[in-house]
Amino acid sequence: MIQQIIHRFLLRRHFWRHATFSEIAELYASRLMTMFALRFVMVFASVYLYKLEYSLVFIALFWAAFYLLKIVFVAPAALIAARIGPKHGLFIANVILGVSLMFLYFSADVGIAAIVVWCILQAFGAELNSLCYQIDFSKVKHTDHAGKEIGFMTIIEKIAQGASPVLGGVVAALFGPTSAMLLSVVMFLLSAAPLLRTAEPTKIHQHISFKGFPWSQHWRSLRACVGLGADVFASTNAWVMFVTIVVFVGDGNEIYAKIGALASIGVVVALLASYLFGRLIDGRQGLLLLRSMVYFNSFVHIMRPTITTPLGVLISNSMNDVATTGYNMAFTRGIFDSADTPGYRIAYLALVEAFANFGAAIAALSLAALIAALGSVNGLTLFFVYIAMFTLLIASARFPLYRR
Numbered sequence: 001m002i003q004q005i006i007h008r009f010l011l012r013r014h015f016w017r018h019a020t021f022s023e024i025a026e027l028y029a030s031r032l033m034t035m036f037a038l039r040f041v042m043v044f045a046s047v048y049l050y051k052l053e054y055s056l057v058f059i060a061l062f063w064a065a066f067y068l069l070k071i072v073f074v075a076p077a078a079l080i081a082a083r084i085g086p087k088h089g090l091f092i093a094n095v096i097l098g099v100s101l102m103f104l105y106f107s108a109d110v111g112i113a114a115i116v117v118w119c120i121l122q123a124f125g126a127e128l129n130s131l132c133y134q135i136d137f138s139k140v141k142h143t144d145h146a147g148k149e150i151g152f153m154t155i156i157e158k159i160a161q162g163a164s165p166v167l168g169g170v171v172a173a174l175f176g177p178t179s180a181m182l183l184s185v186v187m188f189l190l191s192a193a194p195l196l197r198t199a200e201p202t203k204i205h206q207h208i209s210f211k212g213f214p215w216s217q218h219w220r221s222l223r224a225c226v227g228l229g230a231d232v233f234a235s236t237n238a239w240v241m242f243v244t245i246v247v248f249v250g251d252g253n254e255i256y257a258k259i260g261a262l263a264s265i266g267v268v269v270a271l272l273a274s275y276l277f278g279r280l281i282d283g284r285q286g287l288l289l290l291r292s293m294v295y296f297n298s299f300v301h302i303m304r305p306t307i308t309t310p311l312g313v314l315i316s317n318s319m320n321d322v323a324t325t326g327y328n329m330a331f332t333r334g335i336f337d338s339a340d341t342p343g344y345r346i347a348y349l350a351l352v353e354a355f356a357n358f359g360a361a362i363a364a365l366s367l368a369a370l371i372a373a374l375g376s377v378n379g380l381t382l383f384f385v386y387i388a389m390f391t392l393l394i395a396s397a398r399f400p401l402y403r404r
Contacts, residue, residue, distance in 0.1 A: 002024065003209075008222040018135075020297075025102035043316055045104075045237075045276045046059050046063075046237050046240045046241055046244070047240060047244050048104075049062065049253060050241070050244055050245075051076070051114075052108060054375050056241055056245070056371050056379075057368050057371050058373050059237075059241065060237075060238075060365075060368035060371060061170030061364070061368045062115070062119065063233060063237050063360075063364040064361050064364035064365045065119060065147035065249065065361040066119050066122065066123050066364075067123075067229070067233070067300050067357045067358075067361035068357070068361045069119065069120060069123035069124070069365060070123045070126065070127040070353070070357040071354050071357045071358060071361070072123075073123055073124045073127040073128070074127060074131065074350050074353050074354045074357070075203075075350070076128075077089070077122075077124075077127050077128040077131045077132070077350070077353075078131060078346050078347070078349075078350040079208065080092065080132075080179060080224050081128075081131060081135050081346055082207070082346050083206070084204035084207050086131075086132035086133070086135040086136040087130075087132070087136060089128055089132035089135075089255050090129060090133060090136065091278075092096060092128065092133060093126075093128035094125070094129065095120075095123045095125075096121055096124060096125035096128070097122065097125035097126065097129065098184075098185045098186075099121060099185075100118050100121035100122040100125055101118070101122075101182075101184055101185050102185065103115075103117045103118035103121065104118040104122075112114070114313060120252065126358075127353065130353060131350060131371035133214075134335070134336075134339075134349045134352070134353075135339075135346055135349055136341070137181065137336070138335075138336040138339040138345065138349065143185040150332050157325050163227070169371040170285075173246035198298055199290075206346065207345070208322060208346055208347050208350075209343075210347055213344055213347060213348075213389060214341065214344075217338075217341075217400060218338055218348060218351075220396060220397060220398040221335065221338060221352075221397045221398065221399055222351055222352065222355045223355070223393065223396065224331075224393055224395075224396050224397035225355035225359065226354040226355050226358055226359035226362070226393060227359055227390060227391045227392065227393030227394040227396075228356050228360075228391075228394050229355070229356035229357055229358065229359030229361075229362075229363070230357075230359040230362060230390050230391055230393075231324065231387070231390075232356070232360055233359075233364055233367075233392065234301065234363055234383070234384065234387040235320055235324060235389070237364070238363070238367055238380065238383060238384075238387070239304065239320075239344065241380060242282065242304065242305075242380045242384075243313055245376055245377065245380075246307075246308060246377060246380075247307070247308060247309065247310060247313055248310075258310065267315060270364065273322055273325060274325055274329070276386040277289060277325065277329045277330070278329060280328060281333050284353050286330040286333055286334065286401070286402055287330070287399075287402040288329045289326050289327070289329070290326075290327050290330035290331060290394075290395065290397065290402075291336075291395045292321045292326070293322075293324075293325075293327035293330070294323075294327045294391065294392060294394045294395040295392070295395070296319070296322075296323045297320065297323035297327065297389070297391060298388040298391055298392055299320045299391070300316060300320045300323055301384045301385075301387050301388035301391065302384065302385060302387060302388045304316055304384045305385070324382070327394060331394065333401065334397060334399030334401050334402060335349070335352055335399075337399060337401035338399060338400060338401070342346050353358065363387060363390070365401060366383065366386065367379065367383045370382050370383050370386075371383075
């Protein structure tokens with residue numbers, strides 16, 4: 001049903017596609033449900049671990065391990081995508097993600113062993129999902145209108161990101177966080193269904209090779225991915241930790257609903273800007289959009305330690321969502337153009353994933369060290385000042401697309 005709605009709404013806007021619209025509609029539909037399921041629980045994972053009385057240092061180290069594991073899993077994920085195709089890879093990833101949440105579900109009773117298994121499976125499933133999605137979308141996009149298509153996909157993602165935290169938060173507040181996990185498992189399994197109705201967009205049984213890879217052309221964009229990964233960690237897990245111990249300190253299960261509602265409202269603002277950003281990218285303003293939104297995002301991070309009220313959280317979330325949406329769309333357009341380098345699509349996108357995960361791991365380890373040295377509040381405060389400088393690295397990207 002979701003795929004049919006997408007097909008009817010966007011078909012007339014995609015008459016210029018090279019790929020069939022069924023391919024892009026499948027990807028839109030699957031991405032909607034996958035992002036819904038991911039955000040349904042991932043927004044609250046740090047809060048859940050904190051409520052189980054794990055320290056903030058432990059939680060930061062947990063996320064560092066998660067991102068380091070994702071780096072390890074880049075290679076097998078790339079091999080799976082090359083061997084059986086990105087659609088089959090997405091199917092496998094969503095099943096793994098669904099199964100992984102069952103271990104988080106039992107972590108309150110089983111303890112650290114269940115959390116370790118969840119971390120491993122979640123890292124593998126998340127990496128396989130992310131890489132296969134990028135390979136699939138980079139292949140079926142239309143070169144001349146990729147900005148518009150990225151805009152539509154961003155709208156799809158923002159709809160999921162806006163609805164899932166508030167729904168997940170309400171379910172967690174009323175019935176407990178484990179109920180939200182079970183609902184997320186169902187969503188992961190459903191999101192795999194639309195993927196296999198058309199053929200793979202790439203050749204299968206490929207061999208991945210870095211021989212002759214144009215490093216001089218791509219090393220700046222790969223370096224910028226380190227800042228991108230750091231920002232992902234800071235804007236999600238680190239920010240949720242700060243809000244939990246500063247703004248909503250002492251709250252019970254209602255904290256899930258509060259954080260979810262504030263996250264959802266903030267996404268709506270970015271949703272309204274997504275289509276405009278896509279038009280700017282297709283209008284050859286992508287580099288300007290990328291740099292201006294990176295600087296704006298850095299300003300948001302610097303201001304975050306001063307926030308102590310729910311209204312401040314809402315304003316910060318809205319500003320951050322607009323900033324990250326803007327630079328992410330321009331950055332993604334540059335990545336997809338670079339991925340079109342003949343013979344190196346999977347290799348290049350695998351490197352993008354590895355560098356981004358490395359940046360996220362550095363940020364998580366930095367947070368753990370700062371909290372251990374300075375305490376929870378002071379450590380998080382200094383972390384956001386540090387991350388404001390770190391994420392300026394994103395603006396150093398030099399995509400060939402924006403030099404033409």
